[in-house]
Amino acid sequence: MYYLRLARGYRGLDLGRWLLTTGAAAVVAAFLLRSVGRALSDPAGASFPRLLWCLPPLAAVAWFAATAARALPAQRPERIAGLTAAGAGPVRIRLLIAGEIALACALGGAATLLLFLVLRNDIAGPSLAADLGMGIPLPAAAPVTLLALLPLVAGTAAAGAVRFPDTLPGRTGEPDPTAFAPLRLALPIGLTLIGLALELYGLRPGAAQDGRPIDLPAGLGATGTAVLIGWSFTALGIALLTAPLLALAGRLLALGRPAPLRLLAGRGLTAQARGLGTPLAVLALALALVLTAARHWTSPSGTAEPLPVIEGILIVGCATAAVTARLLELRAARGPVTDGLLRLGTPPGLLAGAVALRTVAAGTVLLLTGGLTAVLATAALT
């Protein structure tokens, strides 16, 4: 009831978050229920790999939930201040935000369950019969347990992501330090180099006789052990390098004797590198993987299955939504600084130009990291 009262005051942004969470949860629930249906029709089949297939989209929904929950206090400081004034402590606020996300997920799951039950009632026809487990009694515990996973995982992720200092009214969060520790730089560089060496070893001219023992799912063919491990190391290393690279791009942008446009754009990018790095790295990795897979599916020898395609779209969608949430969080946190700059008489066009320049620089970094990941993935597949 309390949530519904809060939700009555919601406007576009909050409703968008709700709809996205609910929609993504409904799709993940469809995956989970399909694995139940398959297990019912074919009890001897491999139901565990089918359940494993549900993990990536579940992780994507949890990632979006966590980023959205973290952005909430910065976006709606008046709501957090109001809740605090009404006597809610940090723990209760955390629970409220997590509860909101969990409720959205539960609603999405319930909608899919309803559809599943209606379709099972002999109206889907024979084409979906195997996926729905039609005609076989459905043990109530199975769908309930699986669907409870969704709000549980997303809610826990959201509760863990809310940052405490932000939830206290009147306190502005300290900005992240701009310098990276030596280990934070050495680790991803090392990972990338080791990964590259392993992948190149796996792809050396005489490697054909090694064979390709690992069968990849989703019709992606087979690959070698060294290649797969090498690619994983490189992808992880490049993803971890995204934030330092963004900071470096910012420094390059403000190099020399910068005019206000370059100064604000460059320093701003360096300052936000830490906050933007993770969601952008996740988006770049997801895009690189999905685009590589799509290229493989559309090649003459490849075949596309609908389920991996839907999963790919869902994961990229969640990663994009997470980047949007983080951008909105950073913009809200920067509100007072922007007001101060406008107070000085800074033309709004200059501020917009700085944002555009920053976007171009960040986009270049992403093209570089995502492109390298995608090229290496393509090499690992062929």
Place this chain on the structure above:
Amino acid sequence: MSAAPPDNDVLWARGIVKSHHGTPALRGVSLGVREGEMLAITGPRGSGKSTLLGCLSALLPVDEGEVWFNSSPVHTLTRAGREKLRRERFGFVGSEPHLVPELTARENVALPLLLAGAGHKAAYTAAGEWLERLDVADCARQRPTELVQSQRQRIAVARALAPMPPVVFADDPTAPLHREAQDQVLRILASAARSHQLTLVLATHDPELARYADRTVSLVDGRLSPTAVPAATAGR
């Protein structure tokens, strides 16, 4: 309109009315600020001081009334015109420093100069000089988050004074500071204004601090209090 502003007033306002989303903030304020003077506007919280400063400094458009700067109208300016006026003619110190967190102290002070079109070297030299004058030269290469509040506020004062604007507005510039630092910051502002012949308009809720000013007017519930000298007539 009917009365042209007096020649010796650098800022002149007549019958300013301004409300925020229906809440009246100013209900007809007339005021004149003479060139080179230091005027204090006192009044309790919510009396409309900040709004009056906003209207005078071309930040907020007025609902009714007129504002003139150096005998040219401010109330008819477009948004871009008001931005240009703020950038080139006015300096501002707020109750919060509002420094750009990712820029160093020196870059923060040089920013308004760069925005006004000054060369890189000239801007940074001037910024360094003002930081020295305000006793924060050793913070020049540090970022605002590494500094304490009184240092940050001094940098905000340096940022407002560095372009040497004809008029400096200070909206409760000492609100976040301790007593000792309050006096220091105000002394610096006052002496800088006097030695460079700047006009200073200071809003403060503390009548104690108004003693630095040449003249004081007080604002109550959006009107100039009758006990104060009506500034617009006193200026003639």
